[in-house]
Amino acid sequence: MFEYIQILGQEVYKILFVLVPILVSVAMIVWxxxxxxxxxxxxxxxxxxxxxxxxxxxxxxxxxxxxxxIIPASANKAVFVLAPIVTMTLALVAWAVIPMSEEFVxxxxxxxxxxxxxxxxxxxxxxxxxxxxxxxxxxxxxxxRSAAQMVSYEVSIGIIIINVLLCVGSLNLKEIVFAxxxxxxxxxxxxxxxIFFISALAExxxxxxxxxxxxxxxxxxxxxxxxGMMYAMFWLGEYANILLMCAMGSILFLGGWLPIxxxxxxxxxxxxxxxxxxxxxxxxxxxxxxxxxxxxxxDQLMRLGWKIFxxxxxxxxxxxxxxxxxxxxxxKGNF
Amino acid sequence: xxxxxxxxxxxxxxxxFSSLMVITSRNxxxxxxxxxxxxxxxxxxxxxxxxxxxxxxxxxxYVGAVAVLFLFVVMMLNVAEQKQxxxxxxxxxxxxxxxxxxxxxxxxLLVVVGGWKYxxxxxxxxxxxxxxxxxxxxxxxVMYTDYILYFQxxxxxxxxxxxxxxxxxxxxxxxxxKQSYFNQxxxxxxxxxxxKEVETNKGVKIDA
Numbered sequence: 001m002f003e004y005i006q007i008l009g010q011e012v013y014k015i016l017f018v019l020v021p022i023l024v025s026v027a028m029i030v031w032x033x034x035x036x037x038x039x040x041x042x043x044x045x046x047x048x049x050x051x052x053x054x055x056x057x058x059x060x061x062x063x064x065x066x067x068x069x070i071i072p073a074s075a076n077k078a079v080f081v082l083a084p085i086v087t088m089t090l091a092l093v094a095w096a097v098i099p100m101s102e103e104f105v106x107x108x109x110x111x112x113x114x115x116x117x118x119x120x121x122x123x124x125x126x127x128x129x130x131x132x133x134x135x136x137x138x139x140x141x142x143x144x145r146s147a148a149q150m151v152s153y154e155v156s157i158g159i160i161i162i163n164v165l166l167c168v169g170s171l172n173l174k175e176i177v178f179a180x181x182x183x184x185x186x187x188x189x190x191x192x193x194x195i196f197f198i199s200a201l202a203e204x205x206x207x208x209x210x211x212x213x214x215x216x217x218x219x220x221x222x223x224x225x226x227x228g229m230m231y232a233m234f235w236l237g238e239y240a241n242i243l244l245m246c247a248m249g250s251i252l253f254l255g256g257w258l259p260i261x262x263x264x265x266x267x268x269x270x271x272x273x274x275x276x277x278x279x280x281x282x283x284x285x286x287x288x289x290x291x292x293x294x295x296x297x298x299d300q301l302m303r304l305g306w307k308i309f310x311x312x313x314x315x316x317x318x319x320x321x322x323x324x325x326x327x328x329x330x331x332k333g334n335f
Numbered sequence: 336x337x338x339x340x341x342x343x344x345x346x347x348x349x350x351x352f353s354s355l356m357v358i359t360s361r362n363x364x365x366x367x368x369x370x371x372x373x374x375x376x377x378x379x380x381x382x383x384x385x386x387x388x389x390x391x392x393x394x395x396x397y398v399g400a401v402a403v404l405f406l407f408v409v410m411m412l413n414v415a416e417q418k419q420x421x422x423x424x425x426x427x428x429x430x431x432x433x434x435x436x437x438x439x440x441x442x443x444l445l446v447v448v449g450g451w452k453y454x455x456x457x458x459x460x461x462x463x464x465x466x467x468x469x470x471x472x473x474x475x476x477v478m479y480t481d482y483i484l485y486f487q488x489x490x491x492x493x494x495x496x497x498x499x500x501x502x503x504x505x506x507x508x509x510x511x512x513k514q515s516y517f518n519q520x521x522x523x524x525x526x527x528x529x530x531k532e533v534e535t536n537k538g539v540k541i542d543a
Contacts, residue, residue: 004338079368110469114391121399125371128403132364132410140410147407151400158395171388171471299514 015096018106022095026239027057032280033239033287040291064232072134072225079133084230087126087237091244094119098247099174101257101271112173113161116248117154120203123241124150127205127212130234131222142221145298146205146212152305153202159313160196163189163320164252169331177256179331184255192316193253195309197285200245202305204238206286208293209301242286243279250278343383350376363409371402388471 031046031054038045046056071077097112099105109115124147131143165171167189168179186193202209213221223234250256256278257271296304324330349372356369374397381390468476478486533539 109387111387111391111471114388114395118391118394118399121395124399124403128406128410129368144407144411147403151403154399170469 014106018095019092022092022240022243023236026236026243027061028054029243029283030057030060030235030239032283033290036284036287037291040288061232064229067228069228069230070225072136074135075225076133076135079129080225081230083126083130083133084226084233084237086129087123088233088240090119090123090126091237091240094244095240095247097173098244098251099177099256100275102174104272105174108172108174111171113165113171113176113252116173116244117158117161120157120241120244120248121150121154123203123237126234126237127222130226134222134225136225138219139222139224142212142218142224145218146222149205149209149211149301149305150203152302153199153309156195156305156309156313157199157203159310159317160192160199161252163192163313163317166317166320166324167331173251173256177251177258180255180258181262184253184258186253189253189316189320192313193249195313196249196253197282199305199309200249201286201289202301204242204245206242207290208296210295211298211301214295243283246279246282246286247275249282250275254278254282339383343380346376346379346383349373350380364406367402367406367409370405371398374398374402386470388474 034056035045035047035053046053049055049059071080094116096106097109097115099108127146127150128143131139131141131146134140164176164185167185168176170176170179201207205212212218213223218224223231226234257275259267259269259274353369353372353376357366357373360366360369374393378390378393378398381387381393531539531541
């Protein structure tokens with residue numbers, strides 16, 4: 001029995017070692033997002049609290065903690081409280097399989113990609129539950145919109161993942177990174193990378209696809225009735241999801257923790273730093289897009305997902321398969 | 336082994352409890368939430384026996400896609416408000432039909448399970464080497480060799496049901512204004528702007 005407790009203790013320690021940096025970096029990333037947004041618009045952005053305004057998000061979080069949580073009288077209380085918890089938990093749980101370097105991974109499972117895909121597709125429940133349980137018009141409309149949007153874009157993300165898997169021959173995230181040792185997949189699969197990036201924007205409800213919370217039409221979408229810490233949890237979950245999508249993009253296309261070129265002075269930089277740099281690069285693009293692109297109309301969003309991305313990624317899938325088959329480059333597998 | 340069985344009973348209790356709640360809960364939306372919980376715990380059970388691919392596919396397909404659409408429809412219909420006539424004692428036409436269908440399904444299950452037979456050489460099949468291949472590879476090796484015909488037939492049946500669903504709900508609507516992206520982009524000032532002299536006290540006729 002003592003042995004189990006010891007193992008449990010070690011695991012908890014490892015989990016905290018992943019979770020705490022993620023929560024801190026979510027706070028930093030919110031600051032970065034607002035800062036980039038400000039700089040694009042020739043404003044300064046948050047720059048008062050702490051050096052360069054770095055502590056702005058912590059101050060915000062403190063404010064949210066001390067605010068009152070209001071639960072509407074007509075809301076379905078259990079589901080209403082559960083919704084932000086589900087969002088936050090799912091966003092954090094996915095980080096268990098993300099490899100930051102060859103050794104630094106919490107759970108190195110065989111079906112890592114499928115796990116990531118499954119968890120990110122569960123993310124829609126937090127939003128639907130919140131929207132429905134609020135028992136109010138705008139949250140419900142927002143929830144319905146986001147359900148349709150996320151399900152549509154998941155389909156094309158799935159096909160993009162199949163594209164990568166065809167080249168790798170394994171569902172393990174580490175092996176996906178190792179397979180890119182010679183050539184990052186962003187080069188042969190560049191169109192897929194672009195589509196993945198845009199689908200990730202839609203999947204995380206970021207601008208220009210932030211229709212579930214379009215403030216001109218829906219007040220704040222599914223978050224309208226939420227206040228205090230519950231709102232903050234939605235918010236944290238959303239940004240953790242964005243970071244997760246960036247991590248997924250850098251593993252699938254940008255070679256994970258591998259350095260740009262494997263020569264002497266560059267490969268001295270430790271692997272996790274490379275991974276973080278790649279995640280930050282993708283996040284910087286996310287933040288830029290938020291500042292420079294106007295919001296899509298809903299029918300345009302659906303058209304883009306179903307009529308352009310889906311057929312194109314299917315076509316590219318056939319193209320990749322035929323190329324690999326013709327040049328006899330299909331992965332043989334380890335058996 | 337102890338931890339393994341603790342987790343097994345944990346997930347199975349949740350699975351059974353939530354499947355009971357699906358049929359007893361009065362609020363339809365709650366029923367769907369319990370159905371989702373049921374799917375998740377069954378997926379976890381699959382992962383525990385080592386079928387990680389099947390477990391993940393259950394999570395992705397059933398929880399991530401099918402149940403979302405379920406929830407979507409149930410929420411839109413707002414059937415949560417309806418009183419169940421079974422409990423109140425009003426006459427209902429749905430219950431006899433439902434009973435007939437469920438009895439039929441039970442009989443079919445009995446027939447199938449009673450006549451269940453594994454393929455003779457399922458363990459010694461030349462394509463199935465149980466040692467050190469991942470679960471996903473094994474599944475692929477069996478599915479695309481020995482069972483390719485069934486696999487393809489299942490795919491065609493799914494395609495047919497999809498076409499059927501589209502055909503049932505498709506109707507050509509008239510008078511819908513559609514945005515033609517090609518026309519919109521290829522427009523230029525000379526074809527879309529017209530300058531008109533307006534005479535006093537006469538006005539001008541536009542939209543001709």
